[in-house]
Amino acid sequence: MPIDTSNDIVTLSLGTSSVKVALKGATVISYQHDGRERLFTSAKSNPSPSDKAAVRGGVPICWPIFGPPDLDNPLYAQLKQHGFARTGIWHLEDHHAADDTADGVKATFKLEPTPEIQAIYSQPFLLRYTVHLRPYTLSLSLAVTNPSSAIAPLHFQALLHAYFRLPDGVTPPEVRVTPLESLAFVDKVTGGEKGKETERRKVVDVDGPKGEVDRVYYRAPDHLELAFPTPTASASGSATDVLKVHKTNLPDVVLWNPGPEKGATIADMEEGGAGRYVCLEPGRVEPFEVLEPGSTWEGGIELSFA
Numbered sequence: 001m002p003i004d005t006s007n008d009i010v011t012l013s014l015g016t017s018s019v020k021v022a023l024k025g026a027t028v029i030s031y032q033h034d035g036r037e038r039l040f041t042s043a044k045s046n047p048s049p050s051d052k053a054a055v056r057g058g059v060p061i062c063w064p065i066f067g068p069p070d071l072d073n074p075l076y077a078q079l080k081q082h083g084f085a086r087t088g089i090w091h092l093e094d095h096h097a098a099d100d101t102a103d104g105v106k107a108t109f110k111l112e113p114t115p116e117i118q119a120i121y122s123q124p125f126l127l128r129y130t131v132h133l134r135p136y137t138l139s140l141s142l143a144v145t146n147p148s149s150a151i152a153p154l155h156f157q158a159l160l161h162a163y164f165r166l167p168d169g170v171t172p173p174e175v176r177v178t179p180l181e182s183l184a185f186v187d188k189v190t191g192g193e194k195g196k197e198t199e200r201r202k203v204v205d206v207d208g209p210k211g212e213v214d215r216v217y218y219r220a221p222d223h224l225e226l227a228f229p230t231p232t233a234s235a236s237g238s239a240t241d242v243l244k245v246h247k248t249n250l251p252d253v254v255l256w257n258p259g260p261e262k263g264a265t266i267a268d269m270e271e272g273g274a275g276r277y278v279c280l281e282p283g284r285v286e287p288f289e290v291l292e293p294g295s296t297w298e299g300g301i302e303l304s305f306a
Ligand SMILES: O=P(O)(O)OC[C@H]1O[C@H](O)[C@H](O)[C@@H](O)[C@@H]1O
Pocket: 081, 082, 188, 214, 215, 254, 255, 256, 279, 281
């Protein structure tokens, strides 16, 4: 069966690849490719709608804000960090398995205001999220519509907060990210409030004070790569696995790993979990998107491996 829906999780399968999407947050919680799991999801987090917290891992969707809310803005003041899309219960709207394997299998999820959401956020909106599994790629695409019945533009940030699992035996400081050279960034670990700095490194590693990295890079190129030394390469120093992230209409990107010490303080993080992933999070962070009534905005990522 290319599509299975059970226990509030939608599974798309294609040959040896599969992807699992929890209805809570439309969070992609697993991507199996070439016999390996490519995403990290904490064993301590619960994808069931009965648990109200966001999934710790996979690809949570941050919308309509990224980071903590601006408490001075009444539109967002009641929201939690990263907004409500990652905890809202989405519906499977449509799914399709193409006759030709190359065209893959696709599912679209939908989120509209519920009384729970309306209690904290007054704007009308419609979100659609399409997950498309093809033999060599996984595409995730978020569409935001400001209904034509709306009386005001919709102002939002949007970000796909992907937790990429490292190959066994590889640690975050060994991961190399390119090409971020010359980009303006804010470093949230060393005091981002001081303003933007410029990345001078051709190849960026995922290491910082006590292993913590939390940076927002602005106007990043649309092709990004994470290179992991393969376990055999760690010894021989030769081979790498490369994850390619192609982003569309998501101009910025966040690089995050809390490091072992801070990671151990995250309540829903499995033991040692922070050492098993790197977050690379394409998004629209700054400025907010402004969407007129009757318009739709779309942004997404495509993952592939080399
Ligand atoms: O703990 P969460 O609300 O899921 O946020 C996890 C992380 O998300 C982003 O990467 C932010 O840049 C980090 O500052 C934040 O710690």
